[in-house]
Amino acid sequence: MARRRASEFFLACGRGRSALLGSFDFVSSPGLFYTHGKAVEQSSKHFSVLSRELDPSKCCFMPSYFGAIKRRRTLEMVNIGAFHHMLFSSVATNAKRNPAFSTINLDDVLHFKEILGHKNVIQDEDRLLAANVDWMRKYKGSSQLLLLPRNTEEVSKILKYCNSRCLAVVPQGGNTGLVGGSVPVYDEVIINLSAMDKIISLDKVNGILICEAGCILENLNSFLANEGYIMPLDLGAKGSCQIGGNISTNAGGLHFIRYGSLHGNILGLEVILADGTILDMLTTLRKDNTGYDLKHLFIGSEGTLGIITKIVVLTPCKLSSTNSAFLACSDYLSCQKLLAEAKQDLGEAISAFEFMDCNSVEMALTHIEGARNPLPASLYKFYVLIETTGADESYNRTKLEAFLLRSMEVGLISDGVIAQDLNQASSFWQIREGLSEATTKAGAVYKYDLSLPVDMLYSIVEEMRARLGNIAKVIGYGHLGDGNLHLNISTTHYDEKIQAQIEPFVYEWTAHHRGSISAEHGLGLMKAEKIHYSKSEETVKVMASIKKLLDPKGILNPYKVLPQSMLQS
Known part of the structure; x- marks a missing residue:
């Protein structure tokens, strides 16, 4: 395939629908999607076998969890039962149940009902299914109890009681994790924070947001957009993942190159320790050198040291100009060189720099409904998706166009197109963000x-x-x-x-x-x-000592993050 001339690229980039765009029908990314049992029945030949288990209206999560989520999470989440006998791996059995843990009895259930009320203590099989299974349908626990606390005090009371009874627990948010961290391994009590979804305050001068851990990432972004800010984190699962889970896993995401790690954006946390102690670290200060900065222990600890209930996050300003370019490269070396040149020429304007190989794009086009190839003339070996943001639309777009033209002239880019509007940009991102969905559908x-x-x-x-x-x-x-x-x-x-x-x-x-x-x-x-x-042996030993100090009975998300042998010795 001959390389497209720079002049052709220029026409496609900045001056309307010509050359590359032609009559190509860009499809905007899908909006919010609601799935009922009927829709699932049409999409899954296995539905009738386990239809009783799959009614999303009976699921344990908040209505927004199933009623207002991106397509990435719809069929995959409610389709769990369809793969009940097909896709569960045996990996969960590799961890041995800690014999020190108690099992749930009737007195425990009655106590939790006193704390939470009857409707927030879930024992129904149908509602437990989704909470016991991870998004990939790879890990399946056997918890018989799901708790839905509504505030910090209820979480504290739950943990205080569980610690006294040596009942293991697993904290759960949107359950979008990919390593089995948010579902039980055995019969751990599930503490789902979906009901704790309040936005508490926003400092409109400094962009400092305080919210509860159950807030869905996309909902936070929508709220902030109206105030001129954005979250420093963007994920393909943003329609269902929760900010508490994002912080617990130290999620990176698409805008890491621009805004960095959550360690640099989280100003404060409220965390409930294993014994029910409420650790109030909800500072809104940018600078505070008084002692150890304990919040960093909990960012990325995956709920093994404490349960995050509130968050203080520093949010960046929402910039008025966003440009996206979908590019083809002949080899991986060209992708590397393009990154180096982009950093040099575009600097801090780069908000995303994603790459995909040919197999990735093929899988997305095959398994994502409505996905179209932005460069339909050919399948290339590698693709790069660049996003830039800035305050001046004309300046930033011109700068991006000039960079792409230079890159094409020296052979770093084989083909490419710049989105002309938000719908076209969404069609680019639909391919990249839909890859997790595509791989599970395959x-x-x-x-x-x-x-x-x-x-x-x-x-x-x-x-x-x-x-x-x-x-x-x-x-x-x-x-x-x-x-x-x-x-x-x-x-x-x-x-x-x-x-x-x-x-x-x-x-x-x-x-x-x-x-x-x-x-x-x-x-x-x-x-x-x-x-x-x-991590070195010495480093892991220090981690284990911290775990034993903060959670001496080991009830918080057991079998996760650290080797069992280092915690049960």
Whole structure:
């Protein structure tokens, strides 16, 4: 395929629908989607087998959880029962139940009803199903009790009682995690924070937001947009993930290259410790050097040290100009060079720099309803999605166009197009943000969230393809701007033989190249026993000592993050 001339690219970029755009029908990203049993029945041939388990109106979460979520979460979440016998992996059985934990009895249930009221203590099988199963349909617990606290005091009372009875608990938000961190392993009591979704205040001068942990990320963004601010975090699961869970996993997301880690954006937290102690760290100060900054212990701790109930977050201003470009590159080296040039030429205007390989885009186009190829002339080996933001639309767009023209002239870009409006930009992002949905629709998927030096980022994808051959489809995509690869291995079903081909090779390879086995998804159950690939023995011992200090009975999200052997010795 001949490389498109720079002049053609220029026409497509800035002067209306011509050249590349032509009559191409851009489809905006789907809006809010509501799923009833009838709709699910039409989409799943397995629905009739387990239809009693799949009624979303009976699910345990807030109405907004099922009534106002992005397509990424609809069919996958309510379709859990359809894959009940097909996709659950045996990995959850690798962790042995801690014999020190008690089991729920009638007195416990009655006590929780006194705290929460009858309607917020859930024992119904249908409503427990969704809370016991993770989004990937890979991990399934057997909890018999789901609690829905409405405020900090109720969470405190729950934990105080559970600690006294040695009842293990698992905190849960939107349940969008990818490592089994937000569902029970055995019979842990589920504490779901969806009812704690109040926005408490916004400092309109400084952009400091205080809210409860159950607030859905997209709802926070909608609220802030009306006030001239945005959240510093953007995820494909924003329509259902909750800010408490985002902080508990230290989620990175699409705008990490611009706004950095949550460690730099969270000013304060309210956390409930295992014994029910309310730890009030809700400062709104930008500077405070009085002692240890304890909030950082809980950011990324995945609910193993305490349950986050309130958050203070510093929100960036919403800038008036946003431009998105969907580009094709001939090889991974060109993607790297394009990133380096973009940092030099566009500087802090870059708000996202995502890359996808050919297999990723093919999977998105195949499995995401309404997805269209922005560059339909051909399938290229690599794609880059750049987003820039600024205060001056004309200046920022002209600057982006000039950068892309120079990059095309020197051969870094093989093809590309700039979105002409928000609908076109949404159609670009539909492909990137829909990849998690696409991989789960394709069947079983082994997901690995790796942080690596940018020059080595794609090598593991190529090595994994050579290792697995035709038994699985390997795709690679991620946040090139911050060195985060999402390695996805797609198969028809979970298979221990396939997993043995993948692990521990993927972890050993990552450790050998001085990478991290978890860039932004956390460790959860999936990687708790693998932490040594990224952390030294001494470091893990210190982590274990902190866990034992704050949660001596180990009731908070057990079997996650740290090896069992270091906590039960």
